[in-house]
Amino acid sequence: xxxxxxxDLPEPHILTMIxxxxxxxxxxxxxxxxxxxxxxxxxxxxxxxxGLGWEQYQQLNRGMVARHTELEYLSPAxxxxxxxxxxxxxxxxxRISMVRRYQIRRPADGMTLLRGRTRWVCVAVDSGKxxxxxxxxxxGYAITAVEAD
Numbered sequence: 001x002x003x004x005x006x007x008d009l010p011e012p013h014i015l016t017m018i019x020x021x022x023x024x025x026x027x028x029x030x031x032x033x034x035x036x037x038x039x040x041x042x043x044x045x046x047x048x049x050x051g052l053g054w055e056q057y058q059q060l061n062r063g064m065v066a067r068h069t070e071l072e073y074l075s076p077a078x079x080x081x082x083x084x085x086x087x088x089x090x091x092x093x094x095r096i097s098m099v100r101r102y103q104i105r106r107p108a109d110g111m112t113l114l115r116g117r118t119r120w121v122c123v124a125v126d127s128g129k130x131x132x133x134x135x136x137x138x139x140g141y142a143i144t145a146v147e148a149d
Contacts, residue, residue, distance in 0.1 A: 004104045005110075005134050006104075006105055006110050006112070007086055007103060008101070008103050008112075008122055009088050009101065009103075009114065009145035009146075010145055011088075011144065012084065012086030012087060012103065012144065012145075013018065013042070013046040013049060013082070013086065013144070014084050014086050015038075015041060015042045015045050015047070015085045015132070016082065016083070016084050016085075017038065017041075017076050017082075017083050017085065018080060018081070018083075019034075019078060019079055019080060019084055020079070021079050021085060022080070022132065023077075023079070024079050025146070026041075026075075028060050028075060028078070029076035029078055030076065030077040030081075032071075032073060035071060035073070035077075035104065035113075035114050035116075036069070036071070038082055038083075038104065039085070039087075039102050039116060039118070040069075041050055041069075041085070041131070042085045042086075042087045042102065042116070043087060046087050046100075050140045050141065051128045051140055052136065052137065052140045052141070053104070055093075057125055059127060060125075060134050060136060060137075061125050061126055062083040062122055062123070062124060062125060062134050062137060063122070063123055063125045063133060064098070064121065064122055064137070064139060064141075065119065065120065065121055065123050066118050066119075066120060066129070067097065067118075067119045067121045068118065068119045069116065069117070069119075070116060070117050070118075071114060071115075071116040071120040072114065072115045072116065073079060073114055074111075074112055074115065075106075075111050075113045076102070076112055076113070077106065077113050078126050079109070080104070081106055082107060082108065083104055083105065083106055083108070083113070084104070084105045084106075084107055085102065085103075085104050085105075085119070086102065086104075086105070087100055087101065087103075087141065088100070088101045088144045088145035089101075089121045089143050089144045089145070090117075090142050090143060090144075090145055090146070090147050091139055092138070092142065092143055093098050093145065094133065094138045095132055095133060096121055096130055096131075096132060096133065097119055097120060097121050097122070097123050098119075098141050099114070099118070099119050099120070100113075100117065100118050100120060101147070102114070102115065102116040102117065102118075103115055103116075103144070118128075121136060
């Protein structure tokens, strides 16, 4: 597999967006909290793309919740910037947890603005308690990219 230019890993699932005025803080750039919202948006977009939307979560009484997130802010985003948000599933223990990587890029200058990763844990939707992944999650959340050691 070849990496598309500028992406850390091959074949990202990509969501394109324009930074809205509502994301801009007193410093004149996108507030750091907005990046986390954007990562949640792409995680759900990718989840739906994999056939595992909220309806399936409810039917299976299983969902993935964030356990630990690391974000590395590299460069600011500004109002009206076009951004590409990429994500990959890089780990899945096929029991209870998986890891999703993220990268936010600004195509206009090729700059990577953020790199991040989240460990997600499978829980019962009705109780929020950790539960083993159903087969649908093991198959649906298969690893999409392998990280270099």
